[in-house]
Amino acid sequence: MASQRQSDELLRGMLDMLVLKALQLGPMHGWGITERLEQGSRNALRVGQGSLYPALYRLEERGLIASSWGASDNNRRARYYELT
Numbered sequence: 728m729a730s731q732r733q734s735d736e737l738l739r740g741m742l743d744m745l746v747l748k749a750l751q752l753g754p755m756h757g758w759g760i761t762e763r764l765e766q767g768s769r770n771a772l773r774v775g776q777g778s779l780y781p782a783l784y785r786l787e788e789r790g791l792i793a794s795s796w797g798a799s800d801n802n803r804r805a806r807y808y809e810l811t
Contacts, residue, residue, distance in 0.1 A: 742774065742782045747810065750792060756805035757783065783808055 749755065749763040757779055764774050786792045792808050799805040 739782065739785070742778060743786055745772075746779070746782050746786060746808075747791065750808060750810050754797075754807045754809035756797075756799055756807050758799075758805075760808065 745764055745767075746760060749760050749767070752763070755763065757776070760783075761774055761776075761779060764772050783792065783794070787794055787808070790811060793811050794806050794808045797805060797807045
């Protein structure tokens, strides 16, 4: 049986992979990524901000994604993430 730490690492790795897959479609802000993951899973997967943003920071730290500020569809300032 896997330890709790191994289980947590597996879940983080799966979330990281899903985020990278979502970003293959192009740059997105956090809310857009969340919506993409929910749509892609037919609403079976709900990712909260407390999980999504640490994943984005991990991926950015590893150099797999980059971020920049831009305006969202409703003209709000948003941080956009894209594959490097």
